[in-house]
Amino acid sequence: MGAGTWSVDVFPVTVKHFLRLLALPSRAGSFSGEKLMKIYMNGKLIPERDAKVSVFDHGLLYGDGVFEGIRSYNGRVFKLDEHVERLFDSAKAIDLKIPMTPAGVSRAVVRTCAANKTYDGYIRLVVTRGVGTLGLNPYLCKKAQVFIIAAGIQLYPKKLYEEGLRLVTVGTVRNLAEAVNPRIKSLNYLNNILAKIEAINNGCMEAIMLNSRGEVAEATGDNLFVIKGKTLLTPPVEAGILEGITRNVVMELAVEEGLDVRENTLSRYDIYTGDEVFLTGTAAEVIGVVDVDKRKIGNGKPGAITRRLEKRFRAFASSTGTPIA
Ligand SMILES: Cc1ncc(COP(=O)(O)O)c(C=O)c1O
Numbered sequence: 001m002g003a004g005t006w007s008v009d010v011f012p013v014t015v016k017h018f019l020r021l022l023a024l025p026s027r028a029g030s031f032s033g034e035k036l037m038k039i040y041m042n043g044k045l046i047p048e049r050d051a052k053v054s055v056f057d058h059g060l061l062y063g064d065g066v067f068e069g070i071r072s073y074n075g076r077v078f079k080l081d082e083h084v085e086r087l088f089d090s091a092k093a094i095d096l097k098i099p100m101t102p103a104g105v106s107r108a109v110v111r112t113c114a115a116n117k118t119y120d121g122y123i124r125l126v127v128t129r130g131v132g133t134l135g136l137n138p139y140l141c142k143k144a145q146v147f148i149i150a151a152g153i154q155l156y157p158k159k160l161y162e163e164g165l166r167l168v169t170v171g172t173v174r175n176l177a178e179a180v181n182p183r184i185k186s187l188n189y190l191n192n193i194l195a196k197i198e199a200i201n202n203g204c205m206e207a208i209m210l211n212s213r214g215e216v217a218e219a220t221g222d223n224l225f226v227i228k229g230k231t232l233l234t235p236p237v238e239a240g241i242l243e244g245i246t247r248n249v250v251m252e253l254a255v256e257e258g259l260d261v262r263e264n265t266l267s268r269y270d271i272y273t274g275d276e277v278f279l280t281g282t283a284a285e286v287i288g289v290v291d292v293d294k295r296k297i298g299n300g301k302p303g304a305i306t307r308r309l310e311k312r313f314r315a316f317a318s319s320t321g322t323p324i325a
Pocket of ligand 1: 069192218219220221222223241242243244245246247280281282283
């Protein structure tokens with residue numbers, strides 16, 4: 001181990017436990033801090049150190065595959081059916097045959113959570129095209145590979161939920177629906193990564209991506225909302241976005257909250273002049289935005305309606321879902 005690197009082995013168990021709760025990579029190559037994590041791979045639960053994919057897998061060679069990011073709350077997998085349905089839709093769109101039924105995939109997710117005691121965590125469900133030749137032809141790949149990681153995630157530091165995020169609009173245009181439709185949650189996230197690079201290099205943790213018409217699409221891994229008076233606005237799917245599962249839940253909760261919810265084409269003007277702005281996503285959950293392109297949003301703190309929706313979302317998420325048996 002090099003100077004300046006930390007090993008959890010020198011800390012007492014309580015610290016290891018703490019690192020595990022944060023789900024931070026506490027040792028190179030290990031996200032569990034110990035060799036405890038079990039990865040689901042093609043029907044089997046195997047130790048994380050043995051969970052490997054081939055260098056000939058087209059998921060790695062070409063980003064050819066699909067995935068889902070899912071959360072568990074309070075011993076239940078949140079919106080599991082919706083995630084599995086979106087996975088199968090993404091796979092259908094790229095003509096990828098998942099060698100399992102949707103019910104089988106759901107069972108595998110629950111089984112992986114149970115094996116890792118991932119009662120409040122983050123799950124990554126991945127299907128790659130599988131091992132093929134060095135050419136592009138996906139039909140030469142023998143069999144799709146399915147793996148599931150049940151761990152944790154802390155996308156943004158906790159204090160950012162109190163203080164709010166700053167966003168910058170970036171030059172990287174969201175993928176054209178006619179090219180790689182953003183509705184497909186594919187393993188090819190370079191479009192989003194390029195936007196993320198621009199955001200970070202501009203001192204922000206998140207970006208606003210526009211579509212080729214200059215309309216607001218979404219953030220790099222989250223959907224975007226604006227509140228104006230009693231109206232909640234968000235770009236429609238046709239703006240070129242991933243139809244977020246958190247987005248759909250929040251829209252329903254907003255109706256219960258008495259808001260007029262609309263899917264509208266939005267420009268940057270609508271964002272700058274909004275009373276409140278927030279992002280939604282499985283990893284991010286609901287997080288307020290306080291600054292966009294150096295325009296202060298509202299009073300510069302996450303807005304009251306945003307905070308209410310955030311609270312409602314957490315209460316809803318921790319009281320529903322598929323039990324982890
Ligand atoms: C590009 C993009 N937009 C939006 C979202 C939010 O979707 P969800 O709420 O289903 O996680 C994600 C996350 O999966 C994403 O990657």
